[in-house]
Structure formats: structure tokens, C-alpha cells
Amino acid sequence: MKKLLLLMMLLAAFTGFKGDAANRIITGTVTSADDKLPLPGVSITVKGTNIGTQTNAAGKYSLNVPDGTTTLIFTFIGYQHVEINIGGKNEINVALKGSKAQLSEVVVTASWLHVKQSSQGYKTTRYKSQPIVYGRTNNVAKALKGKVLGLQVTTANKGYFDYSAPAPIENDESYKGITENAFTSAASAPLSTFSVDVDAASYSNVRRFINNGQLPPADAVRVEEMINYFNYNLAGPADGGPVAIHTELSSAPWNTKHRLLRIGLKAKTIPTQNLPASNLVFLIDVSGSMDASNKLPLVQSSLKMLVDQLRPQDKVALVVYAGAAGVVLPSTTGDKKETIKNAIDNLSAGGSTAGGEGIKLAYKIATENLMPKGNNRIILATDGDFNVGASSDDDMEKLIEKKRESGIFLSVLGYGMGNYKDSKMETLADKGNGNYAYIDNITEARKTLVSEFGGTLFTVAKDVKLQIEFNPAKVQAYRLLGYENRILNKEDFNDDKKDAGDMGSGHTVTAFYEIVPAGIKDDYSVSVDPLKYQKNESKPVATSGSSEIMTIKFRYKEPVSSVSKMSQAVVYDKPVEFNATSTDFKFASAVAEVGMLLRDSKFKQKASFTHAIATARAGKGDDSEGYRSEFIRLAESAKLLTRSTELAKVDDEE
Template identity: 75%
Template sequence: MKKLMIVLTLFVSLAAFKRDTSTRTITGTVTDAGDGQTLPGVTVSVLGSKIGTQTDGNGKYKLNVPANAKTISFAFIGFQTKQVAIGKSNVIDVKLKATATQLSEVVVKAYQPQKKKSFTASMAVVMTDKKLSGRVAGLSISRAQVVGNNGYYNYNVPAPVADNESYKGLTENKFTNSVNEPLSTFSVDVDAASYSNIRRFINGGQMPPEDAVRVEEMINYFKYDLAGPKDNEPVAIHTELSSAPWNPKHRLLRIGLKAKTIPTNNLPPSNLVFLIDVSGSMSDANKLPLVRSSLKMLVDQLRPQDKVAMVVYAGAAGVVLPSTSGDKKETIKNAIDNLQAGGSTAGGAGIKLAYKIAAENLMKKGNNRIILATDGDFNVGASSDEDMEKLIEKERESGISLSVLGFGMGNYKDSKMETLADKGNGNYAYIDNATEAQKTLVSEFGGTLFTVAKDVKLQIEFNPGKVQAYRLLGYENRVLDKEDFNDDKKDAGDMGSGHTVTAFYEIIPVGVKDGFAASVDPLKYQKVQQVKADLNPSAEMMTIKFRYKEPTSSASKLSQAVVYDKSVDFKQTSSDFKFASAVAEVGMLLRNSKFKQKASFDHAIATAREGKGSDNEGYRAEFIRLAESAKALSTSNAIAKVDDED
């Protein structure tokens, strides 16, 4: 009988232990109690534990809590922290109230970069006449000082450190006469690093440097609703023509490309090499710690047939994880967790070693890719942009791609990282928080890693009978010579599974007079016949030629589409057209473009709201809020200082 009681007691204890260690999933949405807008980046945690998460771009969260948990805490800088008791419901929606009295005490001294090692986050708030405009994002404030009465404020500690960052100088595409140059040729670009980097500046209370603004990367940060290709083709092409919102006399042509989507289970196996910068410059909280959590998100997506090796570099380069199958996630994550920062930065040596390891484990019919995580601050060995470019161009012939994940701020070297990804036939993303890591490495996993069409080029022939002049918005560093279009040896951009690409041309129709369609004096030694509309009665406005290669082919294929002179009213355009044009408009304003014409933040914001659409992930709503913050900052001369690189 005594033994039976002992057994029963143990059974009850085990049952109780099982109940205590079980979990339940709580979901919900966090909104601003004042205006009802959703709040991204809110810290959601189980009170008294280390269990937590953040709300996504649409203010939604998902949290696995222990069965015995009693309270969830919701914290967001600029808002009152709220603690909510966990009841029987698995859905907890929360409204946070703004802490307006605390914010009204803070006034900016100057929007100058502050070299402070201690800052861990940023803000994007501007106040005028003590009225809140914008939002605070993940910032821990200990002290602020009121200076002056101009109504603008910032914090001395957390301002973005930008005085040692580098960006390639960009010369904007200008309007080109279609008689003299009827062909426009460029490589596609699916990178989106510029947008998240711009967001970092604006969320830090500064307008971004003009050369940090690449309009095409802003536009292509967002997904667009385009039909996929048919007949087993890798890419479909779409067009839409309307008036230019910043100048109704001009036309705006949208060219949209949609790559086919391959289900994850059908994707080829991957041979990946994580190349991780562990130099001293990566010690900040938004660098190596964020690298660790980002790469672990990617590891969770791997399959048994995938393999991962890990190479690190600081003063020297070394292998810290041999090629390991994707089902050994604990082994891979342990290697990631053991990474520590310190030393100088031998980036060139790291890249060479990474290519060597990737080549040793090459999968002939697989996806062979190096994923470089760095702030781009190379200072040992091959470090110049030219040195890196030559190194990557030589190594890419092996069929191994190089993708770049940029982290951090202050010494951020955008110029180097863009060069590496461009020459390495890979993509380039800037990761400033866990939500961006989730988007890049989880939500867009296939597009980020798996190429379905390589060396993708576009060449547009404009009909001078319809088009007086044209201008490509963005893609300045992707422009090609017209002869490059048919040259299969000329490298161009790649498109991954499910990728969309949008390009805009602003067109001056024949007969429209303005200052952009410049003319030159007649030539002395040759006569150039002017093409007139009545000599070219075709209704065709242009022909778009599209050239690409299959992932394993060295010979390109050609397709084309004709655009007719049938413009639709801007109000009747698709939601995607409206939204993408609004992003382009904001990009021109951030660049202070000489072609911005009647563009304004108010107009762009209104257009973006009209084109917001379903916005299931909340990225478009985030852009609207970002544009509102940029509008408020635009009058404050809050321009970040950087070291420019040509």
C-alpha cells in the first residue's frame, strides 16, 4: 500500500510538471489609442521572464507563453507601458496611450551625428508647437535637454552616427532626346537595401544623405500584385501607362517583371557559406548580436538536403563550422551563438576562404551561395572597392553567388557592399532590426536565395513620333551601353523565386513644350533629318525587349512587348501603380532631384494612401508613416553627414 501511494504521488507530480511546462499561443494587435493606427516594433513580453517578441509591420504579434504565465507586458517608447492579465482568450488586442508630457520636454539642440558608443536604438519624431508628428521607435532615453524654442527636438545620445559612412555618388538620369538616342538599356535590380537604410536615418531623426537614396531600391522594397509567367517561362512582363503625378503633361510608364514562384519543397538543394565579420567594429548591439539572431532565422528555413559552412574573419580568416546538413540546426546555431567580435578586418582574406569552402562543397545542380554579414568596414588586405570588385568578378565564374547582408551604422560602408553584391551576382539587403531580418530571410526566403533568371536586361526603343524625350527613374548604376544588350558575356542582375521588379520611365510626349526637352544647334558637317509625328503614324509608343538566361545556361533568350499610345487616367490606374509612383515621388524629394517638378510630400502621402491596397504585412502603412516623418524633418535641415566616395 505504501509503495502504491509513492507511485501515485510521483504520477501526480509528473502530471503537474507537465501542465507547468506546457505552453499556449497568444496573438493580437497593438494600436495607438489616440488615432487607432497600428504600432510596429512594440516589445511584447511575459512579465517576470525572458520570453518576448515584437509586433510586426502591421502591429500584430504572436507569443508562446507558459501555461502558468499570468501577465503580458506591452512596451513602446513614447507610450505608456501596459500590463494585461492573461485570461482564457488566446487573442489579446491592446491600445497604448502616448506619453505626451514626457515628449514635450525634449527639444533638439542640432541634428548633428553624435559619436556615442552607448546608443542602442533610434527615433523618428518631430514636434512643432508641442504637437506630436511622427513616432518614436525602440529608444531607451535616460536624459534629454531642452534647448531653444524652434519646436524641433532630438536626443543627444542616440542620433545616428553617419560621419564615417560612405556612399557612391550618383548622377541622376536626365531626359534624353528620342531622336538622337532612341534606345535605353539597363540591368534589373532587385536589391532593397537603400529603403531600409533610409528608414534607419528617418527613424533616427535625420534626412538621409542624397547619395544613400536609390529610387529603384525604394520602389522594389515592396511586393506588387503581378501575374506570374506562363508556358514555363521564368519571368512575365507587364506595363501600365498614365500621366506623371508630379507633372500631368508628362506620361509615366511602369514596367513590371514577375519571376515564377517555386514552392520551397521543390527548390534545389543549397550549399551555403555564412561569411561573418567578427571584427571589433561589429561589437555594437545592432551588429553582431543582430547577425546572430538573423542567421538563426535563416537556419530554421533549411532542409536536410541543404548544407551550411561558416567562415569568420577579423585580423585573419578561419573556418568555425565545416559544411553541415540543414537538419543539424542545433549544431549550426551553437556555432552562431559562439561568435565574438574583436580585432581588425581582413575582409579580402575572408571572401577568398569562403569561396574556397563553397567550391569544395559545390552542388552542380544546386544553389551555391556565400552570405556575407558585415558593416562593410574592410581595413586589412584587399579593401578598396576596386580590389574587391576584381576579386569577386574572378570568383563568380565558378557558379557561386555572393549575397550581402549589411548591419549597423556610423562606419557603415554602403559603397563597398553594393559593389560586392553587384559583382557577385547576388542581392544586397540592409538589416536594421529583427523585423527586417524576418522579411529578408524568412518571408522572402526563396527570392533572396534562389535564382530563376540571371543576367536580366531590358532595352526600350522609343518611337520618336510619339516620344519627344524620356527619363529612367533610378537605376543609375545599372545603366548599360546599347551594345551590352546582345552581349551574353555582359553581366546583369538576377531575379529570384517570386521576385517582382518595377521600373518607371517619365516621358515627354511629342508636342509638349517645357525646359527638359533640350535642343542643340544644327550640325555643320552633316544633316540630321528630324523625325516628325506625321512621318511615323504608328500608334506604338515603344517596344520593350527583355533578355535573360536560365540559371544553368550561358545563352540568353529574348522576349518583347509593345506599348501603345493609350494612357489611362491616373485615378483609374492600379493600386500598385499609385503606390509605386508615390514611393518614386518621395525618393525624388529625398534626393532633392532637379526633376521633382511639382512633387511634394503631401501629394505623395495622399497618393500612397490611395494605393495602399490590402497591405497584409503592413509595409505600405509603414512607408506612409515614414513619409510623414520625412515631411516633418524636411524643414529642419536634419541631413546626415557622410564621407562620400565616388
């Protein structure tokens, strides 16, 4: 009996040991063989399974593979697919080679895949989250059209294709319509006024589309948010104020007859230990629409990363809403991290979406725990699909506008795809004196809630406005790139009751103006007929500083003040050659150029992906986090997708 017991113990020990060895972690970095830069968004899958991951912004990946795994597959749009034998290696670094043949790649998205092998010579296989489509046909788009529910096919050429991508749910996303800013006459309208914006949700959302093999809807592309996704090397204020102003003037890279002015703002940086105590309320959407791997589970992982940043003097409560709203965790001090994380882990999705009731309850909890000199903020995590209660944008605006007067700000974290309501979430954040970020993966969560913790959650200047007065003697016309949803009336600049944007600790903001110098004749010159019922405006009077082309006025309020302060700066007509501009100027202008191309802007002029990519490479600078390299790869993928779409249209017409 003792021998039998000993044998069973040894067998159990052996079995347990083998179980521990049943999985191992493979790590590595994927780069481009052409220029050695990292490749973000590369898909790595275990051959013959649905196990996989993607590289992060620095091209790095980590994959837990089962025992017996022999091969990893590396795929990325515009590059040759590679299969690597794992062997006994725990680190596998791969350099992918570019391939023009990938221009014939087919981009497939579908809600559900129910297709059997047919005479056309194709078949589909669906795993839990990843459809894979194979085939050879004379016309892929026509062959698959109508054969797969919800299928969209974009093909650049005829012939063989082999493509896999995550399968989004049925597309019911919504975005606010954008009417681009046009060129404005400096003589008839010398003042340009807008609210500063530090949101960056549009960039990560655009990245999600491109990494999934699709071009984004034009209205999903907000140029200013793409530009301001990146950090820029600007000096903070040296005069004791909360924000410093910087300017840089050169030629416009897409039209060298025009000028491009960059206005850069840099908020003061407050060390974490000196930040005021926080009264936070996590408001979590746990409705049925959040029941997806890139929604509630990603929300939980994101918020737990934020919990790790909390200090003992901070407090956090947890409110959820589905068919009804409720308090899951009362306000709890930041040193009780295990308690807070357990409450987050216990969340599950199901039911309808009582968003209005959830927001009301969150404000109630925040008010009960108000810190008069602290940072009082609600953090809403949702896909924006409010369908029960106060659900219209107008209702939400009125509710948020009323509550923000109490000093409680609202930040919004957006998740998911398919039914994503960007328009609603942007509205909530704007009216709540908060910021708005789109979290498409855990790397983005770390950037937003860890790396940029202070800027995301701690306001140093609120109701920030800019007003630029152009000198008509030097400027014929001007155009603000982006900020279409932030334009203010000229009289709003001095109106302290008018809401505007906010800047957090260490935040940078960039705004570009494209300028048509006086005397230039082109398609964007602005002219009107002489007035009949009043005197025509006289010629502009040259100022004592005749080389002035504009004056920039900057207005803001301290976080706890209702009275604004103003500062100003003068810009002189002394442009530098584009090649002599800073790396930040080059890179930011490249992002703006790609944004215009993705929107198919009527003001893109001679912009091109080839030029923008080359400019971004020249402006990559010290890219320690890999975000600029990621953008370059994103622009290259967008270039391929754009060409594929154009060729597909021609192919369909045949």
C-alpha cells in the same frame, strides 16, 4: 533535522516559483487614433529603466518586463507621448494621437554623452544604448552646440523638448555618389538600356535613418531599391519562360502634362520543395567593428532563422574573418540544425578585418563542396568595414568577378550603423551575381530570409537586361527613375559577356519612365542646334502601328547558361486616368515620389509628401504584412523631419 530540510526545500520551491514569475511578457498593437492604421517603429520603454522595444511593420510589439513594473511609455515622432499603467494586463493596445506640437521636437544623435546640468537649463542621461535629453531653453540648437561630443541637433522651434533615441556611434558611413538620370531626347537617343536590379537595401537603410529621427544622406536613397522593396501583384510567365513583362501607362502625378510608364517584371515561382539543393557558405565578419547589439547578435539571430529553412539535401559551412580568416564549421547537412546553430551562437567579435582573406577562403570551401546542378552561394554578413587585406572596391570587384564564373554567387547582408559601408557592399553583391539587403531589425531578417527565401537565394534568370526604344513621333523626351548605377551602353544589350542583374524565384521588379509627350513645351523639353558637319536627322517615320510609343526588349540567361534569350513587348499610346490605375501603380509611384523628395531631386517638380502620402493610402490595397502601412508612417515622419530641418535652418540664421 528533517523538519529543517523540509523547510529549506519548501523555501527553495517558493523562491524558484517567485523567480519564474519575476518577468512577464506584455504584447499589443499600436495604431494611429486618426485613421486606425498600425504604427511601425513606435518606441515602447519601461519607465525608469533602459528596457524597451519597437513595434514591427504591423504595429505589433512584445516586451519582457520585470516584476514590479508599473508604467510603459509609448513615443513616436509626430504623435503625443503616452504613459500606460500596466496593472495586471498582459496585452496593452494603444492608439496614439497626432500632435502638431511634435514639430518642435528635437532630434539628437551622439557618439557619447558627457554633459552635466548647467545654467542653460538642460541635462543629459546616458543608459547603455539610449541617451535621453531634457530641457527648456531659448535656442536649443545653440545651447547644446559644442556641449556634447558628436552631438547634432535639429530643432523646428524654440521652447521645451523631450526626446529619446538610440545613440549611433560616430558617423563614418560611405555611399556611392549618384548623379540622377536627366531627361533625354528620344530623337537623338531613342535607346535606353539598363540592368535589372532587385536589391532593396536602400529602403531598409532609409527607414533606419528616419526611425532614428534623421533624414538619410541623399546618396543613400536609391529610388529603384525603395520601389522594389515591396511585392506587387503581377502574373507570372505563362509561356514557360522565367519572367513575364507587364506595362501600365498614365499621367505623372507630380506633373500631369507628363506620362508615367511602369514596366513590371515577374519571375516564375518555384515551390520550396522543388528548389535545387543548396551549397551555402556563411561568411561572417567577427571583427571589432561588429561588436554592437545591432550587428553580430542580429547576424546570429538572422542566420539561425535561415537555418530553419534548410532541408536535408542542403549544406552549409561557416567561415569567419577578423584579424585572420578561419573555418568554424565544415560543410554540414541541413538536417543537423542544432550543430549549425551552436556554431553560430559561439561567435564573438574582436580584432581587425581581413575581409579579402575571408572571401577567398569562403570561395575555396564553396568550390570544394560544389553542386553542379545546385544553388552554390556565399552569404556575407558584415558592416562592410574591410580594413585589412584586399580592401579597395577595385580589388574586391576583380576577385568577385573572377570567382563568379565558377557558378558560385555572392549575396550580401549589411548590418549596423555609424561605420556602415554601403558603397562597398553594393559593389560586392553586384559583381557576385547576388543580391544585397540591409538588415536593421529581426523583422527585416524574417522578410529577407524566411518570407522571401526563394527570391533571395535561388536565381531563375541571370544577366537580366532591358532595352527600350522610344518612338520620337510620340515621345519628345524620357527619364528613367533610379537605376543610375545600372545604366548600360546600348551595345551591351546584345553582349552576353556583359554582366547584369539577376532575378530570384517569385521576384517582382518595377521600373518607371517619366515621358514628355511630343509637342509639350516645358522646362524639361530637350533640343539641340542643327548639326554642321553631318546631315540633320530626318523626321521620325510613323510605324504601321502609329499609336506605338515604344518597344521593350528583355534579355536574360538561364541560371546555368552562358547564352541569352530575348523577348519583347510593345506599348501603345493609350494612357488611363491616374485614378483608374491599379493599386500597385499608385503605391509604387508614391514610393518614387517620396524617394525624389528625400533626394531633393531637381526633377521632383510638384511632388510633395502630402500628395505622396495620399497616393500611398489609395494604393495600400491588401496589406497583410503591414509593409505598405509602414511606408505611409515613414513618409509622414519624413515630412515632419523635413519641415523641422527647414525651420531649424531659418532659426539658426536669426
